[in-house]
Amino acid sequence: MERKKILEIKNMNISFCQYQKGMRQEELPVIRDLSLSVHEGEMVAVVGSSGSGKSLLAHGVMGILPYNASMGGEILYRGEPLTEKRIRKLRGKEIVMVPQSTSYLDPLMKVGTQICKGKKDLVRQKKLDQIFSRYSLAKEVQEQYPFELSGGMTRRVMISTAMIENPRLVIADEPTPGLHQKAAKSAMEHFRELADMGAGVLIITHDLELALETADRVLVFYAGYTLEDAKTEDFCKEETLRHPYTKALWRAIPKNGFQYIDGVQPYVKDMPSGCPFAPRCSRCSEKCHGEIPYREVNGGYVRCVYDS
Amino acid sequence: MKTAKFITKQMIKMFLLLLAVSIVAFALMTASPVDPLQANVGQTALGSMSPEQIQKLEEYWGVGQPPVQRYMAWLKDFIRGDMGVSLLYRQDVTKVIAVKLANSLFLMIIAWVMSGLLGFILGALAGMNRGKLIDKVVRGYCLLISSTPAFWIAMLFLIIFGVWLKILPIGLSVPIGVEASGVTFLDRVYHAILPAFTLSITGISNIAMHTREKMIDICESDYMLFAKARGESTWEIFKNHGFRNVLAPAMTLQFASISEIFGGSVLVEQVFSYPGLGQAAVSAGLGSDMPLLMAITMISALLVFGGNLIANLLYGVIDPRIRRGGAVR
Numbered sequence A: 001m002e003r004k005k006i007l008e009i010k011n012m013n014i015s016f017c018q019y020q021k022g023m024r025q026e027e028l029p030v031i032r033d034l035s036l037s038v039h040e041g042e043m044v045a046v047v048g049s050s051g052s053g054k055s056l057l058a059h060g061v062m063g064i065l066p067y068n069a070s071m072g073g074e075i076l077y078r079g080e081p082l083t084e085k086r087i088r089k090l091r092g093k094e095i096v097m098v099p100q101s102t103s104y105l106d107p108l109m110k111v112g113t114q115i116c117k118g119k120k121d122l123v124r125q126k127k128l129d130q131i132f133s134r135y136s137l138a139k140e141v142q143e144q145y146p147f148e149l150s151g152g153m154t155r156r157v158m159i160s161t162a163m164i165e166n167p168r169l170v171i172a173d174e175p176t177p178g179l180h181q182k183a184a185k186s187a188m189e190h191f192r193e194l195a196d197m198g199a200g201v202l203i204i205t206h207d208l209e210l211a212l213e214t215a216d217r218v219l220v221f222y223a224g225y226t227l228e229d230a231k232t233e234d235f236c237k238e239e240t241l242r243h244p245y246t247k248a249l250w251r252a253i254p255k256n257g258f259q260y261i262d263g264v265q266p267y268v269k270d271m272p273s274g275c276p277f278a279p280r281c282s283r284c285s286e287k288c289h290g291e292i293p294y295r296e297v298n299g300g301y302v303r304c305v306y307d308s
Numbered sequence B: 001m002k003t004a005k006f007i008t009k010q011m012i013k014m015f016l017l018l019l020a021v022s023i024v025a026f027a028l029m030t031a032s033p034v035d036p037l038q039a040n041v042g043q044t045a046l047g048s049m050s051p052e053q054i055q056k057l058e059e060y061w062g063v064g065q066p067p068v069q070r071y072m073a074w075l076k077d078f079i080r081g082d083m084g085v086s087l088l089y090r091q092d093v094t095k096v097i098a099v100k101l102a103n104s105l106f107l108m109i110i111a112w113v114m115s116g117l118l119g120f121i122l123g124a125l126a127g128m129n130r131g132k133l134i135d136k137v138v139r140g141y142c143l144l145i146s147s148t149p150a151f152w153i154a155m156l157f158l159i160i161f162g163v164w165l166k167i168l169p170i171g172l173s174v175p176i177g178v179e180a181s182g183v184t185f186l187d188r189v190y191h192a193i194l195p196a197f198t199l200s201i202t203g204i205s206n207i208a209m210h211t212r213e214k215m216i217d218i219c220e221s222d223y224m225l226f227a228k229a230r231g232e233s234t235w236e237i238f239k240n241h242g243f244r245n246v247l248a249p250a251m252t253l254q255f256a257s258i259s260e261i262f263g264g265s266v267l268v269e270q271v272f273s274y275p276g277l278g279q280a281a282v283s284a285g286l287g288s289d290m291p292l293l294m295a296i297t298m299i300s301a302l303l304v305f306g307g308n309l310i311a312n313l314l315y316g317v318i319d320p321r322i323r324r325g326g327a328v329r
Ligand code: SF4
Pocket: A243, A244, A245, A275, A276, A277, A278, A279, A281, A282, A283, A284, A285, A288, A292, A303, A304, A305, A306
């Protein structure tokens, strides 16, 4: 069955404008080339190390980038460009974001009211009660303030802000930091449920293993680029993976040998020309310093001169 | 339990503060170079008096007594609730203060409410619309006003409204030549407009600036961003989150600003010859009226302290993190 594409991002780039000493301005590209698509009922995970700027992806789609950031590329929502005007109408209704930390909740607003955005009519109240029992949150929690919640409860409350709408697209920004294994897993499962109900779910995370447990597809994000777009099954063995970095990530998983590769991601300001992974890649050759295309290989995508 | 402890602590604090203030005020007065006899009786009159008369006067003004003894005597009376007799007005200090305080309070309350409300609205507006025209206007106004001395603004208004336009009285709190019983409430309001207005104008800038700062912090917070991401309109964002979060700091500011309004009122009352507490303080100081000045000092300290105390208590009522005894940020 061919599922409809909910979200398609083509060659997104986001950069910050920074003032250097004096009046010199500097462009700081955080996301350089990111392409992905999310289908109905599909859960896609964008995996990248912490602090690599992947949260901006969520903010870019939601239209809430800071004023000194600029975005290029194309975003299509249900086949049509997601213009600023369109996202303004859709966000918080069809397109929802699940934020990454408690600081995204108003510290002075009771949880229940907050989930309902201050409008607590009967219909919403009923829905809220249902969501709460589904997430096994006690009814009293509605009357509590964010500071009174535990980490796991905060997660569930934040997912509730998405559930209270009828979302077609859910973008979750780092949904599991600071949660212990079990809570993190159940948080991911809640997103899986949302996908199973038909929504497209985009998870932005640093936790590859967790993503592999629940997502349908995994995108590897590195130094501003999507390096690989692979089905979760491709991660079963190293051979089906395409990019050297993805393979390295695979080998770093405990059950696959716990091997880490040397080096760190290049800093935004001193990016190598050509392949961003070149300085750490063992297969790096002359042609890796030119333009590297993002190509379709075996039902996935890869940004490498080699196929596998 | 917690509240009781808090209040006891505050009471002790207040007591110590008042004690300290009274000692400092008294020390300053004793150290003042003003000679009460010269100031109140006058050089010529003194010259024509017999030594016995002068001695009597000296006794009256407390000249020659050791300061510590005088202070202790005053303190003993004050604790018993006896604030003494004003040397200048030859009336119970309580009575003098009651009249002056009523005048001043009238003025200060108008100014306090006006500056609080307007300052809050302007500050919140500017903060929510940072960098836009309204923000620039509010900021410009605040900078202009806060860099201008209050007494100068008072004189300017006096000249414009009292002298040129002649639509408002140039001074006093009641019409001249009218018996006390003939003074209506409207007369009082009419006379309070100019000083209250001056006082508010200066108060607004302070409140607006601070509210704006707070509002900007709030606008940069993650929860405001999330509210935007959830499709809340600017008004909803303000109503649901901005207002809620700026309220507690604004309240604190508002009550803490009592001290500033009080300080401002001394100057403004002077310019408008408005017979309030501020003016009484000035004449008591210049005339070495120890009991009156001490009483005024104590009352102002109490007012200011009370304002801050209310601010603290309100914070606890408004902010659930304190009210429900959670982690204080
Ligand atoms: S393009 Fe070259 S350097 Fe980059 S990952 Fe592929 S082989 Fe390595």
